[in-house]
Amino acid sequence: xxxxxxxxxxxxxxxxxxxxxxxxxxxxxxxxxxxxxxxxxxxxxxxxxxxxxxxxxxxxxxxxxxxxxxxxxxxxxxxxxxxxxxxxxxxxxxxxxxxxxxxxxxxxxxxxxxxxxxxxxxxxxxxxxxxxxxxxxxxxxxxxxxxxxxxxxxxxxxxxxxxxxxxxxxxxxxxxxxxxxxxxxxxxxxxxxxxxxxxxxxxxxxxxxxxxxxxxxxxxxxxxxxxxxxxxxxxxxxxxxxxxxxxxxxxxxxxxxxxxxxxxxxxxxxxxxxxxxxxxxxxxxxxxxxxx
Amino acid sequence: xxxxxxxxxxxxxxxxxxxxxxxxxxxxxxxxxxxxxxxxxxxxxxxxxxxxxxxxxxxxxxxxxxxxxxxxxxxxxxxxxxxxxxxxxxxxxxxxxxxxxxxxxxxxxxxxxxxxxxxxxxxxxxxxxxxxxxxxxxxxxxxxxxxxxxxxxxxxxxxxxxxxxxxxxxxxxxxxxxxxxxxxxxxxxxxxxxxxxxxxxxxxxxxxxxxxxxxxxxxxxxxxxxxxxxxxxxxxxxxxxxxxxxxxxxxxxxxxxxxxxxxxxxxxxxxxxxxxxxxxxxxxxxxx
Numbered sequence: 001x002x003x004x005x006x007x008x009x010x011x012x013x014x015x016x017x018x019x020x021x022x023x024x025x026x027x028x029x030x031x032x033x034x035x036x037x038x039x040x041x042x043x044x045x046x047x048x049x050x051x052x053x054x055x056x057x058x059x060x061x062x063x064x065x066x067x068x069x070x071x072x073x074x075x076x077x078x079x080x081x082x083x084x085x086x087x088x089x090x091x092x093x094x095x096x097x098x099x100x101x102x103x104x105x106x107x108x109x110x111x112x113x114x115x116x117x118x119x120x121x122x123x124x125x126x127x128x129x130x131x132x133x134x135x136x137x138x139x140x141x142x143x144x145x146x147x148x149x150x151x152x153x154x155x156x157x158x159x160x161x162x163x164x165x166x167x168x169x170x171x172x173x174x175x176x177x178x179x180x181x182x183x184x185x186x187x188x189x190x191x192x193x194x195x196x197x198x199x200x201x202x203x204x205x206x207x208x209x210x211x212x213x214x215x216x217x218x219x220x221x222x223x224x225x226x227x228x229x230x231x232x233x234x235x236x237x238x239x240x241x242x243x244x245x246x247x248x249x250x251x252x253x254x255x256x257x258x259x260x261x262x263x264x265x266x267x268x269x270x271x272x273x274x275x276x277x278x279x280x281x282x283x284x285x286x287x288x289x290x291x292x
Numbered sequence: 293x294x295x296x297x298x299x300x301x302x303x304x305x306x307x308x309x310x311x312x313x314x315x316x317x318x319x320x321x322x323x324x325x326x327x328x329x330x331x332x333x334x335x336x337x338x339x340x341x342x343x344x345x346x347x348x349x350x351x352x353x354x355x356x357x358x359x360x361x362x363x364x365x366x367x368x369x370x371x372x373x374x375x376x377x378x379x380x381x382x383x384x385x386x387x388x389x390x391x392x393x394x395x396x397x398x399x400x401x402x403x404x405x406x407x408x409x410x411x412x413x414x415x416x417x418x419x420x421x422x423x424x425x426x427x428x429x430x431x432x433x434x435x436x437x438x439x440x441x442x443x444x445x446x447x448x449x450x451x452x453x454x455x456x457x458x459x460x461x462x463x464x465x466x467x468x469x470x471x472x473x474x475x476x477x478x479x480x481x482x483x484x485x486x487x488x489x490x491x492x493x494x495x496x497x498x499x500x501x502x503x504x505x506x507x508x509x510x511x512x513x514x515x516x517x518x519x520x521x522x523x524x525x526x527x528x529x530x531x532x533x534x535x536x537x538x539x540x541x542x543x544x545x546x547x548x549x550x551x552x553x554x555x556x557x558x559x560x561x562x563x564x565x566x567x568x569x570x571x572x573x574x575x576x577x578x579x580x
Contacts, residue, residue, distance in 0.1 A: 059293065062318045062319075062322075065318075090325070091326065093327065093329075093330045093377070094326050094327035094330050097313075097327040097329055097330065098327055101412075101415060102415055102416065102418075102450055103411075103415040103446050103449065103450050104446070104449075104484075105449075105484060105486045105487055106449030106452065106453050106481050106487040106490060106491075107419065107450065107453070107486070108419055108420075108423035108425065108453055108454050109373065109416065109419035109422070109423040110379070110423045111333060111377045111379060114490070114493075116489070120485060120486050120489065123485075132412060133313075136314065137324045140314065143325065167325065169326060171334070
């Protein structure tokens with residue numbers, strides 16, 4: 001069956017090993033709705049063939065997620081029972097482009113806003129006329145962490161947030177912000193602990209089902225569990241959010257994909273066989289979706 | 293995953309035209325937590341000289357070829373933000389053409405343009421061309437936009453900032469036009485501390501002093517009312533302190549030891565004194 005061939009192909013890459021581990025984990029923990037898993041298998045099966053490179057074979061999962069279908073993301077089962085105040089960590093330049101009106105502040109657009117811009121903006125409540133857009137990313141879902149966990153990290157805030165949330169895409173020198181959500185957000189929209197669908201073919205993601213219902217980021221310094229995290233559907237970005245300046249990233253450690261894969265998905269022939277059987281088994285027999 | 297060097301010129305241009313904030317090819321834009329313009333900048337930073345030139349050329353061509361129906365307003369927003377992130381100044385004339393062709397500076401901001409919010413498209417494109425200042429060509433372009441018929445007053449602030457960077461010696465002219473645009477509207481850029489700080493940074497204190505004699509009474513009053521809001525920590529190079537005894541003007545010239553603290557009952561007299569102080573300390577008479 002093609003699933004065996006696909007599995008053997010993707011495990012040639014560290015991020016493929018991690019992806020396979022996460023898929024199997026989500027299936028065993030019943031975190032991906034069965035219908036969604038079947039859609040994923042259909043998508044990959046239609047596109048996979050023996051001549052495909054390992055890179056392209058791994059990317060098929062991201063292609064499934066990126067196919068602009070909102071019903072495919074934020075479907076992780078078993079989210080947190082008690083709503084907590086949430087925060088999102090983002091770099092200043094992305095935040096400016098997504099959510100701030102240059103004409104309101106009269107700020108000419110450059111590669112990043114002036115270093116003092118967000119410090120000045122954060123001195124007072126956000127102005128409704130100065131913000132715009134959604135709390136979003138280009139993929140139609142957003143990663144958040146409990147505010148109190150973020151605030152407990154201490155200094156240097158940017159380095160600690162980057163490391164504890166596994167944000168290895170943030171480079172040294174980038175200035176970071178925490179966007180604190182208003183009370184009650186984002187609990188009114190679809191949300192859940194991140195699964196292999198959101199994590200995709202990224203070696204720094206590790207699907208985790210903690211007792212509190214949140215997932216866990218991979219701490220870049222220790223490769224152990226980092227801060228709790230979940231994903232939610234886009235919501236409007238309004239003046240009800242609070243903005244906190246975390247400062248610049250100074251130490252941007254970035255573990256290699258091999259190191260991350262060794263920590264998340266140690267590989268053996270027995271485990272690979274187990275994974276293949278698990279994927280085939282779930283592809284062929286529907287199980288009831290666990291309700292939220 | 294696709295790297296910059298795996299795409300030929302045509303593919304790169306098409307990829308850029310097909311990208312928007314909520315629509316980015318995951319094989320190239322693989323970091324969804326970054327805005328695509330920021331990720332594009334990362335690709336640019338990693339590229340060699342030839343790769344950088346190729347990316348900027350492709351971006352310029354993409355802007356030149358952008359069509360409302362074919363590509364949509366959100367694509368134009370991305371192209372503007374990408375041009376800002378890459379400092380791709382060669383895109384400026386094409387953006388000016390699009391602003392004029394589609395009347396983006398004068399049509400109602402809340403209307404829809406090519407499937408996007410017109411106000412957002414206009415603001416992103418205008419802020420990008422303003423961010424290319426200084427430079428004579430950019431100054432001339434910004435002047436044309438600033439004096440265009442029907443310019444919406446909310447866009448006046450970002451154009452004023454760009455003009456102050458590009459041709460600050462003409463500050464009185466820009467201010468006169470700014471006041472004309474916002475008069476009678478609810479636009480209050482100068483009440484915003486962020487705007488005010490940018491304004492003083494763009495101008496520099498010496499150029500403000502030099503422009504002072506050319507400002508009429510209305511503009512002087514307009515400026516002083518707003519500049520007096522500057523706090524010391526917001527604008528350490530130039531701030532006012534008002535108290536019952538009059539006005540104290542504090543000026544610290546960047547890279548110089550001299551610090552002025554001039555006090556007078558009259559603000560106009562303060563600026564005269566400051567001009568003399570500039571002469572006394574042999575500071576540049578004008579900053580252009």
